[in-house]
Amino acid sequence: MRSKSSTLSSFNLSSWALDNKPLVVFLMLATLIAGLMSFTRLSRNEDPPFTIKTMVVSASWPGASTRDTTHLLTDRIEQKLEETPWLDHLDSYTRPGESVVLVNLRDDTPPGEVTKIWYQVRKKASDIAATLPNGVQGPFFDDEFGDTFGIIYGFTAEGFSDRALRDKLDQIRADILRTKDVGKVNLLGVQEEQIVVEFSPKRLASYGLDVQAVVRAIQAQNAVTPAGVIRRTDEQIGLSVSGAFASEASLKTMTLAVNGRFLPLTDLVTVKRVDADPPAPLFRVNGRKGLGLAISMAPTGNLLDFSAALKARMRGVAEKLPHGIEMTQVADQGTVVKEAVDGFTKVLVEAIVIVLAVSFVSLGARAGLVVTFSIPLVLAMTFSCMELAGIGLQRVSLGALIIALGLLVDDAMITVEAMVGRLERGWDRRSAASYAYETTAFPMLTGTLVMIAGFVPVGFAASSAGEYCYSLFMVILISLLASWIVAVLFSPLIGAWILPKTMASHGEGGDRLRQVFEKRLEQVLARPYMTLGAAAAALVLACIGATQLQEQFFPPSDRPELLVSLNLPNAASIDATDAEAKKLEAILA
Template sequence: MSFNLSALAVRERAVTLFFIVLLAAAGAYAFMKLGRAEDPSFTIKTLTVTTVWPGATAREMQDLVAEPLEKRIQELTWYDRVETTTRPGFVYMTVTLKDNTPPSVVEEEFYQARKKLGDEARNLPQGVLGPFVNDEYSDVSFALYALKAQGMPKRELVRQAETIRQDLLHVPGVKKINILGEQPEQIFVEFSYPKLATLGISPQDVAAALQRRNTVTPAGTIDTRGPQVFMRFDGAYDSVQAIADTPIVANGRTIKLSDFAEVRRGYQDPETFVIRHNGEPSIMLGVVMQQGWNGLDLGKALEERSSKIAEALPLGITLAKVSDQAVNIQEAVGEFMLKFAMALGVVLFVSLVSLGWRVGIVVALAVPLTLGVVFIIMLDTGRFFDRITLGALILALGLLVDDAIIAIEVMVVKMEEGMDRIKAAAYAWSHTAAPMLSGTLVTIIGLMPVGFARSAAGEYAGNIFWIVGFALIVSWLVAVIFTPYLGVKMLPNIKPVQGGHHAIYNTPNYRRLRGAIEFAVRHKFMTCGIVVVMMGVSVVGMGSVKQQFFPTSDRPEVLVEVRLPEGTSIKTTTATVAKLEDWLQQQPETKIVTSYVGQGAPRFFFAMSPELPDPAFAKIVVLTPNAQAREALKARLREAVSGGLAPEAFVRVTQLVFGP
């Protein structure tokens, strides 16, 4: 006796029912536990390298620093290109691996790059600092918070940011928190060269005296019968006054540094990175989420903790949320869930109306059961609900009921021919299982190029293939195992049709269909000609359709890039940004304006690449209420720029785009 899975499922009804209940419950559990994300992740195959050589010209940085480093980077196995920017005293390099680099080897390639650059560092000219490698360029700031306080010293605001950072690190799901826009503190020693000449002191003498004094020198230990006592020299600086009191030997006499120089505390000048939130300087805290965490859960936890922190802050200090991926995830997933529910409702409604009440229910039950198993597979393979997976589920919905319809229709027809329902269920396997599986595999194979594309685009959109493949294979299994069981349990008593098989297929509709098929077969050349003409028309029409694999995002942010002539100081760039901010804050569509002067915004959207440091560059991120407001603001801003707003700069208005 040949193996018949449908007959086995009908015969062992208790086991089949157990698996139906088990899979339904497990699917509901998986649905609740599956992570939610706005977009699928993909491996960013890029790292950045920064090298500093104070006092060097741009040409010296290119010839003596950038070129040797570029040659070593080119030794990487999966090397694609390196983009280098040199400025006086600085080199910025962006190293990109080939698009078809396997994600599993990217981390090893980054390690090799770091090792090769470290080996080359010893051959660079004396005084070169670096190279400093950032192989965490792909970190996405799940949430951004602006910390600001008018009139408060910056060092105290930074200490407050450190306190908040330590507090937020305890939130489950937080990987790390970056503090952005911090202006490093410095101690300035300012003196007059004529005065030094009068005293007979050179600047080198001052530097040597400061260096000798500001040292930590081991002085040994004393062993006692109790603890071990450590000896230390009292010499390292611990205050500005200690620096001012440094003794300087000049012409056989000793004087204090403060007698001829001003010693004061200050900040890095000029600044290298300025962040402004709604027109005020601020410090930004960027929260990075742990890999595989549920974004909605992290968003709720951060909202609760940040609210408590904001309430406990001293008067005058504000903590404002600038960006929150949880909100975008909720909107994106919610929108797709609504579309998914509508599509599911349409499929079930059509099944019930076209097949009848009981037959329609049997077919309709196959859909949630199939989806439940797919959710289990997604949970086990580490997949999330995002735009791609939900879109693939919507795409597969119309195909999920095909196999169940075939199986139940065969049962109904055989019962109309006089066969009992048990044998009819077994017949569905023996005569339809193989053709159904063949059709399922052909459909899956059609999407195979997307799933196996060795590129960032394939990594981003590959779940279209995998989710549709999972769903169709599971739908075939449901159709040959569970649908026959449900048919045996739920189908009504069907009386045999007089005349048997011939009478069933001799209705007017069947005769019309048979006539159309016979006409197409008899006039085969005309049929083939019509097919060729239609294919040609479709090819021509395809050329006039806009082709875009990754569409523009429906997120509400407007991105404004500001570029001034090369060599422009960061203060001039900040002044230009301030003019644009004033205009933007007057517009009704504007909710939040955040400016990043001196380099690009942090990666708050996975597909967005931050720009490298440049004093002549700034990026303004404007949050609007929705996509309609975004488009209105973009149009008005472009008109204002064309009309003379910030004529000294090149201003580009864009928005976020899906995909890599």
């Protein structure tokens, strides 16, 4: 064996690693431990977070026709909102007494500006609120409908009124909000109630009354006015006037003074409690009317941990439910995310196994072991940097890891191959490691940066798709840089431990596969024009074939859910819609 080493004026990182083995070993162990801890702490979600650039502005005008609502409400709101900065377009739909306008921002709107723009929308809509027709309620604003309510529980009741069931769900909602990482809890299917006073103008006229007189009497009875304070030496006692309405029952007991005599209000009008108009969407569970609890997770939560904690709390809630109220889980995004993450993880492991198998076949057992030990170091460094960058495990980041896997082992394989080539020529392991750095470090870094540059348009695209796929760029950037660092710092040390001191040369031998490859290479080089023509023809065929491929951002969802839209004429009542929905339920049952 002979030692051969080039003396370089530049710093050689691989030689430094071999000279400082205790420190490098410590860095390797620290990287593995930090990576393992980061992997357990990374959030698990179905999709990466992104900004919804749509806001809903709504207003209601009870009793107005579709024509009046369109011209006097919807059009005026739209005209004002056209002044919104970064506006792309407005969508609106109008029903009798109801106006809804969707404000859609341009796709290249900076995410950091969206909150400021929504503040401007609120100001502009509020500026015209005083000029809208009398009786208009709103405008109301919703810029948080992009929240994902991935966990939904349905509650049905037998022997309980709708109000009693709602009161119970209000208690459960307050209990759920104390769960860690809960974002919002919304009630579904709740029908707001209103008290309706119906009268006959003829009957009022027979008593010498008009509608306004009755309205003024009811308002005066229910007015809230200060009644004074009794001051004592040690306390103050506030006074209040009794007689305010607590329910429709107290309204029915009201008495009016009419022409010197007193008449019960119920002799003049009919008082009843009904659902508010326009009605809210109904909620049904397995064909039965009920109410739902839709739960969203806070942005900083881990969906798998959150789902498990929420299930434990809901089991306690189910045990305390009174007889007659049943709870059913309608949707569980945690299960979907777990299956998605497990599926991607399985594919990732399979890809690692395939890469390692190729490494062992092409490089040999010991050289393959060097690559095998390099992969955990690269992944550990990647997971640590992902945690620092705030990137969790979701379909985009896991897909990026799979894309990068075939690339992140290349650097380690190049380093090992360079060392093996020197060892076959009789060099010692230290010199071989130093030579590998001298000859491959800069080309590997250049190739890594070129590969990263190919994903720069994805990472910095000024669009919603760019925001959604930002983690694709970041994970590939992190993993490829980590691959280069491991290849020049850790792999030479691992190779010095595992590779033998001497290796028999196989470059001049009768490797059949190598001989076949060299023969085909000589044939190709002997016919340059034919080779270039074949390559050009293959490129043309590939371009033609690409035009036949279907374009889609992501493949169809494999979630076990089916959404059916049932559209009726705009004038259809909620009862007609409910009847048609029941028919559809019967068909699907």
